[in-house]
Amino acid sequence: MTLLNDFYIRAEKLKVPLNVLIELTQACNASCLHCYIKSAKEKFTLSPDNNELTLKQYKELFEELAGLGALNLIFTGGEALLRKDFFEIAFLAKEMHFALSIFSNGILIDENISDKLSDLQPVSVYFSLYGKDSLVHDRITGADGSFLKVCQAIKLLKERGIAVGLKTMVMRDNFPQLKEIYSLGKESGVNTHDFGEEITRCIDGSCSPQLAQLDEKQLYEYYRGNIPGPFEYREELSKEEAMKKQLCAAGTFGACISAYGDIYPCAELRVSLGNIKRESFSQCWKAKNDILEELRLLNTYGDLEACRECRNIAFCRRCPGRAFSETGDWKSCYPGAILRSRVTRMINSELEPNRKEQICV
């Protein structure tokens, strides 16, 4: 066992929330088509509201998280940089030896903010990139000029030696220019570029973000295409092996704290475990709680009744948060998982090396 694995195993055994996503504010200067925080019918505000956690509350929270062993803090929003005290919060966390990452739309990043970020030394800053040009990117973000701003932000941070990651949600509007978006990331010299296509419902239950999702034909073409890399055929796991596949670590390694102090196992699994305005994080994290116990006890696909007999189990990458938002039960199967595992299975069998010969025989 490597030293790193050993560290993670110990952390898991002691239920250390190693990675904590912090939604610093729900305020935003964009209104992305697929946003899970606010649905299309709700308006974003540019100023954080008074019920959001204060600097003092963050100080107490960070002290507690550090004591529990949390290491990675990911600051997100809305747009995290809209908080006037963003850097005070972030430097507090840095002093407590957290490894920091920041998710941003890049709109507010100028020379001054870039210099402050350089002093902060986050492990990485991640930007959303949705198009190869203003036409598509700005249409998706709903913010004029956001494409030029994010390109500028990437440049400013790279000049200062900060690691930059890109995140592209592949959807109907930008699907035709995927190759160019990928090339733009490469040319910008970013350190990582992640692509995803499964859109979560809004936290108020609205399905409006999912209207932007790829249809089945596009999904097939996307999986079968070459961006970010070609589909790699893999021999289908046996039933026994597939049952041993690990589920995601929400509620074990990871937690999310909303701008108002609600604690969730993950940003997508919005089952409240408590609120840090009323109770301490540790109380909620260590409390007897049905959802937490289930999440920690049920670790593999085979542990889920819904999945045991599924013919697509070997190809599924289910998300407990999406299952919860679509069915009310994180352990259930849900339409997105069926579609994606079925399409993956179909492509895999199309690429099976002996397929041609089999057909000929």
Add this chain to the structure above:
Amino acid sequence: MEIFRKKDIPWRIIDGKALLVNPKTSLLYPLNETGARIWELLDGKIETNSIAAVIMDEFDVNKDEARRDVQEFVNSLTEAGLAQKL
């Protein structure tokens, strides 16, 4: 010689083992129990010879071994940009 861990290095010790992150390179440095203990002691106030004495006591190694281990470990931390000399 006094060495201290750089103050902007993210790190945690869990159940005796440590994980360090170099924010400039994003590289992770997992440490075993001895490494984690040395890291903990590298606050710039204790000399490496005194750290070796602690390691000798706590990890059942002889004086020469402890001194050599501490020195080698501290050198590698310094090379990786995680610690520096006063």
